[in-house]
Amino acid sequence: MSVLLLGYDVETQDPDSPVTRQFLEVASRVHEEMEAPGTFFLCGRTVENNTEALIETQKTGLFDYQSHTYSHVLFKCLWQVNDEGERLVRSGSIEQIAEEVDKANRVLKERLGVTVTGLTTPWGYYRGLGDRPDLLAILHGNGIRFVRSWMRNEKDWVPNPLEVQPFFYECQGFPDMLEFPMTGRHDCDWSRSLGFEPREFDNVQDYAEYVAGQLEIVAEHDWAWPYNQHDHSTMRHDPEMVVIRRLIEKARELRMEVALYRDYYKQRMAEKERAHGAQA
Numbered sequence: 001m002s003v004l005l006l007g008y009d010v011e012t013q014d015p016d017s018p019v020t021r022q023f024l025e026v027a028s029r030v031h032e033e034m035e036a037p038g039t040f041f042l043c044g045r046t047v048e049n050n051t052e053a054l055i056e057t058q059k060t061g062l063f064d065y066q067s068h069t070y071s072h073v074l075f076k077c078l079w080q081v082n083d084e085g086e087r088l089v090r091s092g093s094i095e096q097i098a099e100e101v102d103k104a105n106r107v108l109k110e111r112l113g114v115t116v117t118g119l120t121t122p123w124g125y126y127r128g129l130g131d132r133p134d135l136l137a138i139l140h141g142n143g144i145r146f147v148r149s150w151m152r153n154e155k156d157w158v159p160n161p162l163e164v165q166p167f168f169y170e171c172q173g174f175p176d177m178l179e180f181p182m183t184g185r186h187d188c189d190w191s192r193s194l195g196f197e198p199r200e201f202d203n204v205q206d207y208a209e210y211v212a213g214q215l216e217i218v219a220e221h222d223w224a225w226p227y228n229q230h231d232h233s234t235m236r237h238d239p240e241m242v243v244i245r246r247l248i249e250k251a252r253e254l255r256m257e258v259a260l261y262r263d264y265y266k267q268r269m270a271e272k273e274r275a276h277g278a279q280a
């Protein structure tokens, strides 16, 4: 069965910014109205700055809370090539990354009472962490069992093709770790497609229709679609969450499941264990 996995990177670091609180309010309202589950991937620092607002969202019972590291340090270097040219974005050191993962886990536990099992890497990379078993080992050692790290194509830009589907890091030695590649275009190009002239889409409704069309392709192939938005991009370009409303509505029309990443992971693990049991 095809599935839509709604996820949000909640990462605004400035303690004086109201953006995260505003985003959490609108996300709670929209998810409650639509009766749909969603996952927040949170930076530890953002949790420290918005603890009360996050506790408020826990009352809805609709959200799951996972990690987006402590302060958004990159796991892999990016060499981005797009129509504006090229740029290099540097990664943190191994020690920094290990510290970031551990610290975020501790903050989520202390502030929200949550045991983290999933993580979205800052920025996301081509082929995820498939070529970095050393980083997968750090995550696994910190209790992470699902990761969203493959977000870009071979130019470290978007779109990542829709057919890149969730998979276990078997060959890297972590058969119980699931990658959720984020495919299609995403809100990292919203400032271009929705903001500055010449805009590709006239307004956010047009963009929502484009994304709903992508969902039709996903449903047709029985695929999973890990979808992502950010707190800041949402408040800047789609403060009423028109795109998310349209996606949920469209998923229901297509009889797709709307699920938490955590639950989809459990389902895939159970299938794997059943298949293993049948072989033994």
Ligand SMILES: [Zn+2]
Pocket (backbone or CB within 6 Å): 009, 011, 068, 072, 121, 122, 123
């Ligand atoms: Zn991020």
